[in-house]
Amino acid sequence: xxxxxxxxxxxxxxxxxxxxxxxxxxxxxxxxxxxxxxxxxxxxxxxxxxxxxxxxxxxxxxxxxxxxxxxxxxxxxxxxxxxxxxxxxxxxxxxxxxxxxxxxxxxxxxxxxxxxxxxxxxxxxxxxxxxxxxxxxxxxxxxxxxxxxxxxxxxxxxxxxxxxxxxxxxxxxxxxxxxxxxxxxxxxxxxxxxxxxxxxxxxxxxxxxxxxxxxxxxxxxxxxxxxxxxxxxxxxxxxxxxxxxxxxxxxxxxxxxxxxxxxxxxxxxxxxxxxxxxxxxxxxxxxxxxxxxxxxxxxxxxxxxxxxxxxxxxxxxxxxxxxxxxxxxxxxxxxxxxxxxxxxxxxxxxxxxxxxxxxxxxxxxxxxxxxxxxxxxxxxxxxxxxxxxxxxx
Amino acid sequence: xxxxxxxxxxxxxxxxxxxxxxxxxxxxxxxxxxxxxxxxxxxxxxxxxxxxxxxxxxxxxxxxxxxxxxxxxxxxxxxxxxxxxxxxxxxxxxxxxxxxxxxxxxxxxxxxxxxxxxxxxxxxxxxxxxxxxxxxxxxxxxxxxxxxxxxxxxxxxxxxxxxxxxxxxxxxxxxxxxxxxxxxxxxxxxxxxxxxxxxxxxxxxxxxxxxxxxxxxxxxxxxxxxxxxxxxxxxxxxxxxxxxxxxxxxxxxxxxxxxxxxxxxxxxxxxxxxxxxxxxxxxxxxxxxxxxxxxxxxxxxxxxxxxxxxxxxxxxxxxxxxxxxxxxxxxxxxxxxxxxxxxxxxxxxxxxxxxxxxxxxxxxxxxxxxxxxxxxxxxxxxxxxxxxxxxxx
Numbered sequence: 001x002x003x004x005x006x007x008x009x010x011x012x013x014x015x016x017x018x019x020x021x022x023x024x025x026x027x028x029x030x031x032x033x034x035x036x037x038x039x040x041x042x043x044x045x046x047x048x049x050x051x052x053x054x055x056x057x058x059x060x061x062x063x064x065x066x067x068x069x070x071x072x073x074x075x076x077x078x079x080x081x082x083x084x085x086x087x088x089x090x091x092x093x094x095x096x097x098x099x100x101x102x103x104x105x106x107x108x109x110x111x112x113x114x115x116x117x118x119x120x121x122x123x124x125x126x127x128x129x130x131x132x133x134x135x136x137x138x139x140x141x142x143x144x145x146x147x148x149x150x151x152x153x154x155x156x157x158x159x160x161x162x163x164x165x166x167x168x169x170x171x172x173x174x175x176x177x178x179x180x181x182x183x184x185x186x187x188x189x190x191x192x193x194x195x196x197x198x199x200x201x202x203x204x205x206x207x208x209x210x211x212x213x214x215x216x217x218x219x220x221x222x223x224x225x226x227x228x229x230x231x232x233x234x235x236x237x238x239x240x241x242x243x244x245x246x247x248x249x250x251x252x253x254x255x256x257x258x259x260x261x262x263x264x265x266x267x268x269x270x271x272x273x274x275x276x277x278x279x280x281x282x283x284x285x286x287x288x289x290x291x292x293x294x295x296x297x298x299x300x301x302x303x304x305x306x307x308x309x310x311x312x313x314x315x316x317x318x319x320x321x322x323x324x325x326x327x328x329x330x331x332x333x334x335x336x337x338x339x340x341x342x343x344x345x346x347x348x349x350x351x352x353x354x355x356x357x358x359x360x361x362x363x364x365x366x367x368x369x370x371x372x373x374x375x376x377x378x379x380x381x382x383x384x385x386x387x388x389x390x391x392x393x
Numbered sequence: 394x395x396x397x398x399x400x401x402x403x404x405x406x407x408x409x410x411x412x413x414x415x416x417x418x419x420x421x422x423x424x425x426x427x428x429x430x431x432x433x434x435x436x437x438x439x440x441x442x443x444x445x446x447x448x449x450x451x452x453x454x455x456x457x458x459x460x461x462x463x464x465x466x467x468x469x470x471x472x473x474x475x476x477x478x479x480x481x482x483x484x485x486x487x488x489x490x491x492x493x494x495x496x497x498x499x500x501x502x503x504x505x506x507x508x509x510x511x512x513x514x515x516x517x518x519x520x521x522x523x524x525x526x527x528x529x530x531x532x533x534x535x536x537x538x539x540x541x542x543x544x545x546x547x548x549x550x551x552x553x554x555x556x557x558x559x560x561x562x563x564x565x566x567x568x569x570x571x572x573x574x575x576x577x578x579x580x581x582x583x584x585x586x587x588x589x590x591x592x593x594x595x596x597x598x599x600x601x602x603x604x605x606x607x608x609x610x611x612x613x614x615x616x617x618x619x620x621x622x623x624x625x626x627x628x629x630x631x632x633x634x635x636x637x638x639x640x641x642x643x644x645x646x647x648x649x650x651x652x653x654x655x656x657x658x659x660x661x662x663x664x665x666x667x668x669x670x671x672x673x674x675x676x677x678x679x680x681x682x683x684x685x686x687x688x689x690x691x692x693x694x695x696x697x698x699x700x701x702x703x704x705x706x707x708x709x710x711x712x713x714x715x716x717x718x719x720x721x722x723x724x725x726x727x728x729x730x731x732x733x734x735x736x737x738x739x740x741x742x743x744x745x746x747x748x749x750x751x752x753x754x755x756x757x758x759x760x761x762x763x764x765x766x767x768x769x770x771x772x773x774x775x776x777x778x779x780x781x782x783x784x785x786x
Binding site for chain 2: 273274275276277278279280281282283284286287330
């Protein structure tokens with residue numbers, strides 16, 4: 001049995017009016033790919049998320065959990081003699097952005113009149129073929145969607161790594177791709193939070209008008225609801241980001257919920273204090289200090305699209321990441337290797353967005369769950385290989 | 394230093410128009426008093442509670458926690474050659490009913506026109522003198538209020554035991570008595586629950602009319618509010634019994650709150666999961682089954698009469714006392730000597746009222762806290778005695 005973890009963003013090989021350039025990327029420059037061990041298959045993780053939702057931070061948390069020094073753009077990146085790429089590689093993992101499977105470039109979409117959210121603008125056949133090839137341990141030549149120019153650039157070579165992550169707008173639309181995915185995540189930013197973020201970035205920092213912001217959100221909504229949102233149903237782990245419940249006037253503090261599907265192979269949902277129960281918890285201020293409006297955690301058993309889920313919630317911010325070890329000590333099934341590893345992982349990315357709230361915590365817990373999933377599948381593969389050797393001897 | 398635990402109900406030696414008979418009880422019959430060890434002083438526990446509130450069950454939980462085979466009425470009781478007594482004795486503890494310090498008998502109260510709730514109907518001087526004497530290791534001759542006839546009977550001899558419990562309407566009214574009490578408890582049955590209990594007992598079982606029940610409650614209320622209720626302020630441990638919050642239609646299920654004062658010497662409040670925090674917990678139905686309307690626990694930090702208190706709550710009933718060990722495993726500072734001792738204590742009194750809900754649990758936890766208090770004070774006394782011996786040698 002072959003095994004490895006693959007985070008794959010796939011481009012469907014359907015015919016496109018705007019074919020990518022034929023100049024192919026030959027050899028990755030400045031990368032440190034983990035040679036896929038003989039007989040091991042990658043595992044494939046899917047992450048569905050809208051643009052501008054903190055995916056890149058999330059991906060950094062995942063890749064850093066697998067260890068290794070090297071983590072950066074495939075080929076070393078545009079500024080280091082490489083090319084303009086969306087692909088992130090580390091020792092263990094490859095993160096493929098599904099925008100690379102856009103059917104048309106920006107000009108093409110002006111002709112089609114469709115948004116990139118529309119599934120008609122995505123090459124699902126190629127996406128499927130690439131994920132399948134990578135999971136079979138084969139390298140692929142993947143197109144590149146250039147976010148700067150809006151063009152489809154010369155393909156780059158993607159080698160299979162133990163973990164392949166595909167992230168973007170449509171990882172769970174195609175049933176064939178879903179079947180290849182070992183664990184599926186959905187980053188669900190609530191409309192209210194999206195608006196607050198957009199106001200903060202586009203209005204406060206870039207000087208756009210509130211009207212233009214509201215108009216752009218309104219324009220995007222129908223396609224988002226039609227093509228992105230329905231994928232929630234297929235996710236094993238949904239990180240829901242909502243406004244705080246602790247103060248109705250507070251527009252910046254977040255309540256973050258990790259909605260964890262039960263019964264997923266090799267995945268045991270993280271719990272608070274007592275598995276299978278319902279809990280709300282306001283930590284002692286002596287042990288975990290937090291700015292107004294305070295901090296509150298919860299653990300609930302719910303239904304999500306007809307599935308049993310365990311929900312872990314954190315509302316509010318904490319002042320000091322080091323004190324998070326107090327929260328960690330009351331969590332079960334964190335998939336950490338040692339006491340305090342969750343807190344250590346948060347500290348190692350202390351400057352990243354969300355490191356002082358539930359966003360960072362839930363992303364870190366998701367990253368640990370993915371590592372555990374990989375370890376379990378690798379152990380199963382090794383056991384099977386040993387049995388085969390024993391039977392042959 | 395002398396030390397022992399005394400549960401004392403004291404009769405004040407003030408002049409009374411209706412003096413008790415002069416025939417004195419000489420020697421207790423059929424009792425098994427623990428001889429008070431040399432140099433040990435009793436500890437005094439006060440319990441304030443209205444009549445018909447389950448005090449006797451509570452006292453059984455306390456005395457049984459101290460172990461020993463013998464527990465029964467002083468002198469063996471009226472049916473066993475003894476006399477009509479309100480005093481309960483065990484190997485370690487004596488429970489004195491404060492009704493024995495009534496100023497007047499039933500006939501006298503008809504003349505005075507006052508209820509037994511009125512502090513003018515209580516002999517606080519005698520009560521104080523008796524508690525002081527017992528705490529000093531001396532025996533006293535205590536009057537007896539005969540609840541059957543409403544008469545003041547011949548006094549009985551009370552020997553000091555390691556634990557003296559005084560229980561009744563007015564344990565915390567007299568400041569001198571309060572100063573002698575090492576730990577004070579208040580059993581606070583909410584008006585709604587009192588009404589439900591009275592309806593169940595007097596209407597459903599004894600055929601009284603609802604009007605007469607409401608009238609009797611209404612008649613008692615002013616004196617209760619004036620003379621009993623204000624003692625709450627002086628309690629270290631209040632067991633509050635309320636209607637369930639889980640179903641507004643449910644008139645039988647109880648929510649019970651243990652309000653535990655912080656900073657009381659030798660007493661560490663019991664907590665749920667995490668000391669100093671705020672928690673609500675609905676246990677997993679797989680681990681603790683409960684009839685409708687379910688079960689819910691909570692742990693809160695509150696203010697009570699200006700004091701910091703830690704509140705432990707249980708709302709609802711459980712089906713099986715044995716499963717309570719799951720709740721116990723998530724409690725801290727239970728003062729148990731071994732894992733599961735709280736559950737074992739509940740099981741040993743399984744047939745007593747409240748053994749399937751928070752009443753039994755909080756009373757058992759209070760009993761364990763009293764035992765721990767005694768053990769700590771005994772250890773301190775022993776240490777002081779050893780030091781004295783060492784200094785003399």
